[in-house]
Amino acid sequence: MLRLSLGAKFTLGTIVAISLAFMYIPLFLVVINSFSAARLSSWPITEFSTIWWEKAFVSEPIRAALLNSVIVGLGATVIALILGTLVAFALQRYTFFGKQTVNLLVVLPIALPGIVTGVALNNTYNQVLEPIGIEVGYFGMIIAHGTFCIVMVFNNVLARLRRINPSIEEASRDLGATPLQTFRLVTFPQFRSAFVAGAILAFALSFDEVVVTIFTAPPGVDTLPLWIMNQMARPNEASLVNVVATVVILASFIPVWVSQRLARGADERE
Amino acid sequence: MNRRAQLSALLALPMLWLIGIYIFSLVMLLVTAFWVTDPFTSKVKPGFTLRNFEQIIANPAYASTSIRTLGIALAVTVLSILISVPLGIFMAKVASPKLRAILAVAITLPLWAGYLVKILAMRITFTEEGFFNSMLGPLGISGPGFSIVTVVLTLTYLWLPYMAVPVYTAIRQLPPNLFDASSDLGAGAGFTIRTVVLPLIKPAIIAGSIFTFSLSLGDYIAAKFVGGSTQMIGSIIASNINLNPPIAAAFSLVPIAFVVIYLVSIQRTGALERM
Numbered sequence: 001m002l003r004l005s006l007g008a009k010f011t012l013g014t015i016v017a018i019s020l021a022f023m024y025i026p027l028f029l030v031v032i033n034s035f036s037a038a039r040l041s042s043w044p045i046t047e048f049s050t051i052w053w054e055k056a057f058v059s060e061p062i063r064a065a066l067l068n069s070v071i072v073g074l075g076a077t078v079i080a081l082i083l084g085t086l087v088a089f090a091l092q093r094y095t096f097f098g099k100q101t102v103n104l105l106v107v108l109p110i111a112l113p114g115i116v117t118g119v120a121l122n123n124t125y126n127q128v129l130e131p132i133g134i135e136v137g138y139f140g141m142i143i144a145h146g147t148f149c150i151v152m153v154f155n156n157v158l159a160r161l162r163r164i165n166p167s168i169e170e171a172s173r174d175l176g177a178t179p180l181q182t183f184r185l186v187t188f189p190q191f192r193s194a195f196v197a198g199a200i201l202a203f204a205l206s207f208d209e210v211v212v213t214i215f216t217a218p219p220g221v222d223t224l225p226l227w228i229m230n231q232m233a234r235p236n237e238a239s240l241v242n243v244v245a246t247v248v249i250l251a252s253f254i255p256v257w258v259s260q261r262l263a264r265g266a267d268e269r270e
Numbered sequence: 271m272n273r274r275a276q277l278s279a280l281l282a283l284p285m286l287w288l289i290g291i292y293i294f295s296l297v298m299l300l301v302t303a304f305w306v307t308d309p310f311t312s313k314v315k316p317g318f319t320l321r322n323f324e325q326i327i328a329n330p331a332y333a334s335t336s337i338r339t340l341g342i343a344l345a346v347t348v349l350s351i352l353i354s355v356p357l358g359i360f361m362a363k364v365a366s367p368k369l370r371a372i373l374a375v376a377i378t379l380p381l382w383a384g385y386l387v388k389i390l391a392m393r394i395t396f397t398e399e400g401f402f403n404s405m406l407g408p409l410g411i412s413g414p415g416f417s418i419v420t421v422v423l424t425l426t427y428l429w430l431p432y433m434a435v436p437v438y439t440a441i442r443q444l445p446p447n448l449f450d451a452s453s454d455l456g457a458g459a460g461f462t463i464r465t466v467v468l469p470l471i472k473p474a475i476i477a478g479s480i481f482t483f484s485l486s487l488g489d490y491i492a493a494k495f496v497g498g499s500t501q502m503i504g505s506i507i508a509s510n511i512n513l514n515p516p517i518a519a520a521f522s523l524v525p526i527a528f529v530v531i532y533l534v535s536i537q538r539t540g541a542l543e544r545m
Contacts, residue, residue, distance in 0.1 A: 004364065004459045012360040016373070019353050022427065023380045026391030029401055033394060042399040083284040090280040094273065102281070105288045111480075112526065113488020115504045119511060119522045120295040123302050127314050127515060147292050150284070208385050210491060211504075215511065228386045232393070232495055242394075245387040252382040 027249055034242035041238050056243040065227035072141050072213075072223060073206040079146030080202040084153025085195065092161040109148040117148060118215030125216070137218050144216040145206040152205055153198035160194035193262045204255040224248070303520035314515050322520040332506065336524050339503045342418065343486040343528075346425045350433040350482045351475055353426070358438040358471075359463065363449075374438070381431040389495050392424040396496060416498035424492045429485050433478030440474035441467065476536055483532055487525045 004012070033041040037049035056062055087106055091099060109117055121144050125136050136143070164187070172182040188195075210225045217226060224244070231241045306317040326332045361373050380388070393416075395401050402413040414420045444467065452462040490504025503525050510518040 008459055009364055012356050012364060015353070015356040016360045019357055019430075020373075020376060023376070023430070025401070026388070026395045026427070027380070027383055029394045030387065030391045040399075041394045041397065043401040043404040079287075083287055086280050087284045090277055090284075094277045094280075096277060102285070105285075105293070109288075109292055111484065112529065113484060113504075115488045115490065115507055116296075116299075116522050116526055117292075119507055119518055120292075120299040122511060123299050123515060123519060124291075124295040127302055127305075128298055143291060147287070150288075204382065210386055211488070214508070225384075225386050228390065229491070232386075232390060241390060245384070245390050248384040248387050252384055253379070256379060256382050 030242050031246045031249065033239060034246045036239055036242075039239060041242065052239040052243045056240055056247075059240070061222065061227060062224075062244060065222040065224045068221060069207055069224040072145055073203045075142035076145035076149045076206040077199050077202045079142070080149035080153045081195065081199055083146075084150045084198060084202075085157050087150070088154050088157040088161060092158055106151050106154050110151050114209070114211035115215075117144070118212040121147075121212070122215040138221065140218065141213060141216045141221070141223075144212050145209060148209075148212065149202035149205055152201040153195070156194040156198035156201065157191055160191040164190050197258075197262045200255045200258055204252070299519050299522065302516055303523060305516045305519075307514050307516050322516045325517060326521055326524075331501075332521065335501050335506055336503060338418070338501070339487060339525075340528060342422055342425065342502065343483050345422045346429065346486040347433075347479045347482045349422065349426045350430050350478065351437075353430060354434040354437040354475075354478065355463075355468075355471075357434055358441040359467070361438050362441040362444075377434045377438070378431055380427075385428065386491070388428055389424060389492055392420065392427060392492075392496050396420050396423075416496050418497065418500045421493050421497040421500050421502075424496050425486045425489060426482075428489075428492070429482045432481035432485070433475070436474040436478045437471060440471040444470055480533070480536070484529050487528055 029041075029043070032045060034052060035048050035050065036042075036045045037047040037051060038045070084106075087102065091103060121140065125140050129136060168190075169182055169186055172186045173179075177185070208225065209223075210229060213223055213226055214229075217223065222230065228241055228244055228248075231244075232238070302314070303322055304318050304320070306315045306319050306321075307313070308315060357373075357377070361370050365373060396403075396413050396415065398415065400413075406413065414423070448466055448470075449462060452466050457465070488504055490502045490508060493500045493502045493505055503521065507518045507522050510521070
């Protein structure tokens with residue numbers, strides 16, 4: 001046992017309490033301020049109202065931004081699922097020269113600062129592709145998001161593949177199943193939950209991304225984070241932002257909940 | 271199909287994507303840093319000039335912004351360590367199993383709350399008429415307002431889970447008999463933490479620091495919304511991306527260089543292999 005004096009325990013407890021307050025009070029303030037009648041966020045709140053919630057529900061720009069975020073998120077997730085799963089299989093099932101490099105390549109888009117990824121792709125779209133007549137437009141954003149989401153699917157699927165017993169697949173092949181049948185009936189069901197968890201994480205990562213999006217979104221197109229950011233820069237309707245932010249906070253619990261359930265389900269089956 | 275062909279089939283598409291799009295873009299970024307901008311039309315022309323780099327070195331604002339950004343990233347990392355270690359010790363060694371489970375969820379949950387939402391939250395907390403000033407004003411304490419201090423606090427708020435989670439996991443995995451041995455040999459709690467716990471959780475701290483350092487280094491949205499007039503490397507890159515892309519390209523090599531130097535200096539200590 002670590003023998004801590006009462007004073008030491010008290011000090012540690014205080015640090016923990018302050019840290020938690022530091023994490024949760026600001027989020028709580030966003031939620032409370034979304035019910036403020038005032039245009040500007042302040043404390044204490046003088047008058048409560050749901051007027052900003054009503055405005056947010058009928059706001060056309062918010063709807064358009066949400067739709068863009070969903071489209072980009074889904075596009076990026078599909079790209080990440082295909083590429084991430086392929087790389088995970090390659091790295092888990094084969095030994096080859098340059099394996100570490102391939103691993104690094106997958107991690108790099110998320111390890112380098114977002115601004116570097118954003119500026120690099122922006123530069124390619126505007127200084128390399130545009131002069132030769134290729135306009136990436138909306139797809140530029142989906143390509144960018146897909147690139148940094150690969151690692152999410154890759155990590156999840158690779159971790160699961162490492163725990164799959166290879167003799168089950170051998171048995172399937174010995175019993176005369178074609179490679180495709182073995183994959184569909186034996187291999188895929190074993191990593192399906194990791195595949196879904198990876199998809200959720202990839203979507204969540206894309207949905208929350210700001211910096212890369214700033215540099216790759218075509219002019220006039222807002223994702224939800226871009227809308228929040230532009231609205232924050234014009235602070236006279238700050239309370240409307242608080243409504244959207246509150247919805248984002250609540251929605252962010254969904255991926256956590258689902259991925260925890262998936263992880264738990266997988267552990268119980270083993 | 272032989273195994274080589276199978277492997278090529280698996281890797282072809284991902285490598286085409288990652289090398290053809292991503293690595294190509296990084297290389298082109300490096301190349302563009304040597305290109306020329308026409309000062310009148312601000313059109314970029316392929317060429318070779320070192321002027322972009324000369325401008326960056328000659329302009330004292332660029333140098334001071336680089337140093338400021340480096341300082342912010344280091345401050346965020348140190349602050350994250352100072353919070354994570356006591357938090358981890360409390361969770362692993364003081365809290366009851368039930369409280370521990372609650373705390374484990376509590377420190378990971380904010381990770382998902384949305385990057386901009388958290389910046390907005392800090393903006394509301396520290397604004398002039400905000401919560402912080404309103405609560406502590408009567409005590410005669412006035413908040414940092416929108417300044418470099420708030421930028422450090424906000425970035426710590428954003429990236430703390432990347433440090434707190436690995437540090438807590440590492441402390442939990444320490445064998446309990448190490449603590450028994452240390453206390454049997456007469457070491458007090460503080461001495462045990464300094465000489466037994468800290469050296470053993472160093473790899474976790476380093477792993478976390480890679481995230482807190484690299485993510486802080488590339489950020490400029492926090493500086494934009496809670497930093498007042500504070501500029502970071504990203505602020506300068508962002509303001510040049512349309513006006514003078516080669517300067518933006520050249521300056522974006524600075525955070526890459528910082529991250530690489532950081533990783534290499536960590537590798538020197540041998541911590542990466544033990545991670």
